Amino acid sequence: MNQLSPLADLRSQLARITSTCRRPSVQGIPIGVPEIDSLLPGTALARGGIHEVIGDQGAITSFLAALLGRQKAVQHVLWVTPQGDLYAGGLSQLGLSHRRVTVACTRQTDNRLWAMEEALKDLPNGAVVAEIEQADLTETRRLQLAAESSGSIGFLIRRDRQPSAALTRWLVEPARSRDIRPTWRLALERVRGAEAGGSWMLEFNHASLCFNLVAALAHGQAEAAE
């Protein structure tokens, strides 16, 4: 790991330089909370890359729906899932209208990986969410390259913390709320090519479709990547 990391570092720097050179105009997806966005290169979840999310499945679903729901510029959200249980009523209350969501449902992991890669190649103005569970370094690298080539953005929901080519990794867990509104504990665990991390409590404001920072649990480096 230690021997590899300078190489990986160089590679990621190179990738960042080339991808930003190629597509300077592509806007990322900001979370809308300055404390968090400021830790991210470009102050947003960068396009032209994939972002990993681990944690509680229900919490991840609502968090991503809210995150993408606020981004009206994201016209198409392709949600790749092994189950057909996404519910349009709940998604739309989080801001993600039924007009913007397309579901691709398949039980086979390799089909979900394939669907995510295809979508990353062809959804430059959209976003892909894929519940993959497990993916190795090579597979994440393929996804990352597909995203870089078109400037699209993908969210890879997985179970483990295996090495990966993703730009960031997030942990999303449910958190106690004030009045049964969506509330999450969000942790930034890893940012490729940077030493950043943190953990926050966010709640969802249904009226403004925004995230409110409830309380900073542990700022700064506490949960930075290994």
Place this chain on the structure above:
Amino acid sequence: MAFKMRLTVGMTLADAMALVPALVTAPADTQGDQAALERLTDWCCRWSPTVAVDGFEGIIIDITGVPHLFGGEDNMQDQMRAAFRRMQVTARIAVADSPAAAWAWARFGAGGSLPGRATALQDLKDLPVAALRIDPHIAETLTALGLKTVGAIANLPRAPLAKRFGLNLLNRLDMLMAREPEPISPRQPQAPWRSRANLVEPVSTRDAIDTVLIHLLEALCKLLADEHLGARQLVLTAFRIDGDVQTIRVGTSHPNRDPKHLARLFRDPLDAIMPGFGIESFMLEAMSADPFSAEQASLEATQQGDSRFSQLIDRLQGRLGTRNVYRFEPLNRHTPENAFTRLSPMARSAQEMPETDPRPARLMQPEPIEMEANGEAFTWRRIRRRIAMTTGPERLHGEWRNGGMDIAARDYFQIEDEVGRRYWIFRDRGGWHMHGIFG
């Protein structure tokens, strides 16, 4: 072999055994024979799109406008004979102006092209009356009366003939003379847009197949462009040299005539093609097509994102199945599991999302849960969850559909457990159920 030993078709088993005591016999597999004939008929689509099974041992091919593709009628017949010989199928081939004449010439005549087309009777008049394909009893009666040939009958006055032997005899005679059309029922529905490739050398590699496919697609898309159409459903048929026929179907969500895009739709399904010893012919058909104007094409070019999206959907549906790629459409129903239907992603949404109380992001099949008597905790999927907060109830009634209530009345509650997980549970007469996760 059988012929040399004086065995004939229709002979009883006892007679045959008497002639050839060492005869090896097997029960007739009529179904198998018919299936084999149908397969062979499908394979004959490589010569012409209009082919039909004819009885138990015949195939009718309508070659109108086709022979020039194979270097003329005679060359075409030679190629057919060679192909059948390769498959070890004994075949007699006849070409004539009517199916009835071809039928007669193949079975009772010399075979090959019927000479002197315009005056078919000249060549057919010496054939036995059985060549008319009439009831064998009538044929016997005619022969007994001394009317042994087609020519003998053709010269008789029609009215008495019909009275004595039935109209069918005259009909068959007219069909033989091509005075009356003889409808045939083609095996395959006819597609109006078609391109085909007859290869000099059979191909078996994927690269070669891909190359042929792109040529076929380019030709087909040109046909479609001439009519301002785009393909909705395509069928590729591969004809193997051993007589096997394989078909692949793909569909598009939007009319499309971009050869490159259509080729991509074939990419995965083509894996299923078994080339065997080689494929000698391909046929590509558009089974359905919809208007796709030039303006639409340029419009789509400007809205490139949209056409890229629809092409993505085509590829996803091609591999994952059409029903597994969908979007939601509200249905204005109270029952949560029936409140949405699944539509094709390309369908335009007409309905607004109805205003409701909070709904979960994931909805499952209702699962029974154990609610503790004091209401402090419940157990779901074997884990006890302590309830921290509750709101509700929201009462949802069933709807009258098909003469009955689809669900009993349910009282829904939003529940947050001590970890912060939020659930949507309901109580009805059957007890407590988990129905969804807010997250």
